[in-house]
Amino acid sequence: MKEKSKSAIIGIVGGVGPYAGLELNRKVFDNTVIDGTDQSHCEVLLFSAGRRVPDRTEFLLGRETQNPAEGIFEALRTLGAAGAKVAAIACNTAHAPRIMDSILEKLKIEGLDLELVDMITETGLSITESFGPGARVGILATEGTVAGGIYDRLKLERYGAHRLILPSREIQTEVHRSIYDRDYGIKAQSNPVTERAVAQCRRAALHLADKGARVVVLGCTELPLALPPGSVGSLELIDPAEVTARALIAKVAPEKLKPR
Numbered sequence: 001m002k003e004k005s006k007s008a009i010i011g012i013v014g015g016v017g018p019y020a021g022l023e024l025n026r027k028v029f030d031n032t033v034i035d036g037t038d039q040s041h042c043e044v045l046l047f048s049a050g051r052r053v054p055d056r057t058e059f060l061l062g063r064e065t066q067n068p069a070e071g072i073f074e075a076l077r078t079l080g081a082a083g084a085k086v087a088a089i090a091c092n093t094a095h096a097p098r099i100m101d102s103i104l105e106k107l108k109i110e111g112l113d114l115e116l117v118d119m120i121t122e123t124g125l126s127i128t129e130s131f132g133p134g135a136r137v138g139i140l141a142t143e144g145t146v147a148g149g150i151y152d153r154l155k156l157e158r159y160g161a162h163r164l165i166l167p168s169r170e171i172q173t174e175v176h177r178s179i180y181d182r183d184y185g186i187k188a189q190s191n192p193v194t195e196r197a198v199a200q201c202r203r204a205a206l207h208l209a210d211k212g213a214r215v216v217v218l219g220c221t222e223l224p225l226a227l228p229p230g231s232v233g234s235l236e237l238i239d240p241a242e243v244t245a246r247a248l249i250a251k252v253a254p255e256k257l258k259p260r
Contacts, residue, residue: 008252011084013075015050019190020090020221027245049075056093057144069102080114088117096148128160138213186222201226
């Protein structure tokens with residue numbers, strides 16, 4: 001068992017958005033205990049598959065007919081063929097049941113020897129571990145993630161029975177635009193993120209805090225680019241990509257996982 005964990009390769013489906021996979025890969029490295037050499041890092045395969053994966057929010061809102069599950073599954077199959085044994089999709093919205101159920105069914109039919117780490121489940125369990133059950137959890141995310149109720153499973157007892165707090169309609173529109181606007185949004189300008197996008201995201205996080213949120217989930221892989229840890233005073237910001245990175249390491253090389 002120990003030997004397998006040392007040799008297992010991590011796969012990442014990226015390109016959803018453009019920096020999503022890159023950031024998840026970086027967080028795997030950042031959370032790995034190493035001895036100072038290249039060789040002590042986990043092996044990671046990143047497939048930036050954006051061109052073949054339609055926008056997840058557009059699909060969930062009925063403005064895109066092709067299910068992103070098709071392209072995501074192709075990426076997972078490619079990662080599996082290249083040697084990955086454990087994988088994650090660097091996109092919160094892709095975990096909507098209409099997308100994820102199709103991916104899981106395709107993996108089953110194909111008989112792929114690839115374990116998929118679920119970002120939403122891992123985030124719920126991490127919040128419970130850190131803050132206990134029943135935490136007041138704010139959600140910042142795309143309109144697709146919010147409309148699809150992707151984080152609603154955190155309300156279930158097995159995920160912590162947390163109380164979710166969502167932005168007002170006006171603030172939700174601002175959050176979505178801060179991600180998607182083709183002039184100033186994070187997808188358009190990821191490095192560096194524009195001041196306008198940062199300001200809108202920060203205002204939204206403070207809005208959730210005013211509504212009683214104890215912690216805020218940055219439920220879009222782009223949002224941590226605008227709101228890094230400690231950027232909104234003492235408000236606890238939960239990065240699902242960070243949680244997922246730690247879960248991936250725990251699967252393939254638990255002895256290499258950095259303590260919190």
